[in-house]
Amino acid sequence: MAKHRTRGRTAIVGVGEVPTGRFPDRGAISFALDSVREAIRDAGVDKDTIDFVIPTGALFSPQFSNELATARIVEELGLKGVVSNCQVFSGGSSSTNALRIASALIETRRARCVLFVHTDKLGTGVSAQGGIDLFSTAGISAEWEVPYGQHYSTVAALATTRYQYETGCTDEELSAVCVSNRKWGELNPHAFFRTPLTIDEVMASKMLSTPLRAKQSNMLFDGGAAFIVTSAKEARELTPQPAYVLGDGGAVTHFAYSQERDLTRFGWAAAAAQAFGEAGIAPSDIDVAEIYDSYPIFQLIAFEELGLAARGEAGGLFLRGETWPGGRIPTTTDGGMLSKGHIGAGGSVSLLIEAARQVMGKAGARQVPGARFAVETATGGTYMDSQVTILGNTVP
Amino acid sequence: MATPDARPAKPRPIVNAWAQPFWDAARAGRLLIQRCRDCGEPCFYPRIACPNCGAAALDWVEARGRGSVYSYTVVQNNAPSAFTADVPYVVAVIRLEEGVQMLSNIVDCDPSAVACDMAVEVTFQRLDDEFTLPKFRPVRR
Numbered sequence: 053m054a055k056h057r058t059r060g061r062t063a064i065v066g067v068g069e070v071p072t073g074r075f076p077d078r079g080a081i082s083f084a085l086d087s088v089r090e091a092i093r094d095a096g097v098d099k100d101t102i103d104f105v106i107p108t109g110a111l112f113s114p115q116f117s118n119e120l121a122t123a124r125i126v127e128e129l130g131l132k133g134v135v136s137n138c139q140v141f142s143g144g145s146s147s148t149n150a151l152r153i154a155s156a157l158i159e160t161r162r163a164r165c166v167l168f169v170h171t172d173k174l175g176t177g178v179s180a181q182g183g184i185d186l187f188s189t190a191g192i193s194a195e196w197e198v199p200y201g202q203h204y205s206t207v208a209a210l211a212t213t214r215y216q217y218e219t220g221c222t223d224e225e226l227s228a229v230c231v232s233n234r235k236w237g238e239l240n241p242h243a244f245f246r247t248p249l250t251i252d253e254v255m256a257s258k259m260l261s262t263p264l265r266a267k268q269s270n271m272l273f274d275g276g277a278a279f280i281v282t283s284a285k286e287a288r289e290l291t292p293q294p295a296y297v298l299g300d301g302g303a304v305t306h307f308a309y310s311q312e313r314d315l316t317r318f319g320w321a322a323a324a325a326q327a328f329g330e331a332g333i334a335p336s337d338i339d340v341a342e343i344y345d346s347y348p349i350f351q352l353i354a355f356e357e358l359g360l361a362a363r364g365e366a367g368g369l370f371l372r373g374e375t376w377p378g379g380r381i382p383t384t385t386d387g388g389m390l391s392k393g394h395i396g397a398g399g400s401v402s403l404l405i406e407a408a409r410q411v412m413g414k415a416g417a418r419q420v421p422g423a424r425f426a427v428e429t430a431t432g433g434t435y436m437d438s439q440v441t442i443l444g445n446t447v448p
Numbered sequence: 449m450a451t452p453d454a455r456p457a458k459p460r461p462i463v464n465a466w467a468q469p470f471w472d473a474a475r476a477g478r479l480l481i482q483r484c485r486d487c488g489e490p491c492f493y494p495r496i497a498c499p500n501c502g503a504a505a506l507d508w509v510e511a512r513g514r515g516s517v518y519s520y521t522v523v524q525n526n527a528p529s530a531f532t533a534d535v536p537y538v539v540a541v542i543r544l545e546e547g548v549q550m551l552s553n554i555v556d557c558d559p560s561a562v563a564c565d566m567a568v569e570v571t572f573q574r575l576d577d578e579f580t581l582p583k584f585r586p587v588r589r
């Protein structure tokens with residue numbers, strides 16, 4: 053199918069983020085406002101240049117989520133040039149879908165400067181058991197799965213069991229993903245977990261749903277982030293180093309998790325083929341990989357299906373430190389949801405803006421020297437989609 | 449800490465009208481799937497149109513009730529509130545012989561005996577007066 057070439061036509065020009073944590077005394081709106089103000093400063097844009105605002109959903113409160121959908125951020129910040137405030141929400145893939153929509157709007161000149169913002173309060177806006185119960189229904193079929201006790205631990209465990217059965221991947225290799233992400237989390241002031249972690253500690257942690265253990269499971273926190281997208285031409289006028297959107301691809305494979313035909317692959321290979329084809333680069337060109345990691349299994353599967361490792365071999369790479377700081381293929385360099393923390397749809401917002409920071413040279417202690425090309429992945433619901441985005445500091 | 453009495457009731461399926469024959473049959477101890485009159489493909493869960501070809505002519509057919517465990521997990525901790533009293537319990541994706549997949553629980557066996565690709569057969573567990581859930585147990589030799 054002939055496709056309009058989009059490579060490098062748009063760029064992320066500014067990012068903002070608040071640290072992940074527990075902030076019972078702060079309203080969720082403050083995470084959004086602080087993030088947006090930082091993104092505006094980072095981009096160097098006049099706030100009234102923003103003509104399209106895309107808030108995503110907040111899971112902790114339908115009331116608050118509806119306030120975001122109905123322009124609360126526009127009003128709070130006094131944004132005066134906004135044509136549309138329009139919520140885009142697909143769970144953990146919201147960021148990628150919003151970037152795709154933003155790029156399309158800009159390429160077709162229906163928008164000039166698009167602001168995306170995420171905020172949620174899953175750490176202190178709901179109780180611990182409330183969080184478990186929320187994630188035993190959110191995105192899970194109320195007729196065909198909720199009655200059987202499905203929740204996100206079982207979702208992750210079902211993929212892990214089958215993947216281990218087919219590939220021989222070990223518990224140690226799965227735990228190595230947590231350790232690798234923690235190496236990066238130690239370097240990220242916005243990460244919640246910043247103390248060293250060992251494989252033994254992961255493997256000694258409480259069993260949740262076999263073979264998934266507590267330290268292989270993300271935890272819920274408060275947080276927020278924002279990014280600003282504009283045309284490549286305007287981006288070059290605003291900032292010396294934009295993060296160009298080189299390519300993206302996606303595949304929606306299921307709603308009900310039990311309907312997925314391959315819990316060890318999902319749609320990553322098709323999504324990656326689209327994204328790399330559009331970007332005009334190969335997996336071997338990637339300098340940094342920001343792979344969605346709500347649980348270790350999904351990071352391993354996506355890593356392999358993207359072509360960054362052969363099937364069944366990703367675990368060994370994580371174990372040997374090839375994904376660590378200084379390693380051959382630095383991966384999930386913000387610490388991921390396993391170390392930075394799960395903040396709802398923000399898991400992949402965090403990874404997307406980290407990919408942007410890396411190619412913009414703004415990743416601080418985590419900066420991968422000379423990073424030119426970054427690949428980022430995102431997925432929503434019970435891994436209902438496989439979304440791949442490639443950013444670069446140059447347009448190949 | 450919630451007392452056992454305060455524990456919420458089990459979630460009941462939120463039924464789409466067109467799936468009612470499935471639930472009626474389950475209450476009578478029969479496992480129904482659908483088959484497309486046009487393309488012949490089986491489907492589960494119940495649909496208003498064939499997800500393969502789009503035809504609206506779907507016939508209810510009784511499944512043989514046998515299949516295999518595609519994947520499984522034994523829930524030991526951090527279960528949803530309504531299921532904390534049930535741990536350890538087994539959640540599994542079942543592949544029926546007809547080719548369709550469904551989520552269920554493996555029952556009537558030691559959870560540690562469950563394995564990928566093991567043969568299972570349907571059994572029915574009453575939830576309440578209205579609902580009976582199809583579950584699976586190892587095929588008895």
Ligand SMILES: [Zn+2]
Pocket residue numbers: 484485486487488489498499500501502503
């Ligand atoms: Zn058909």
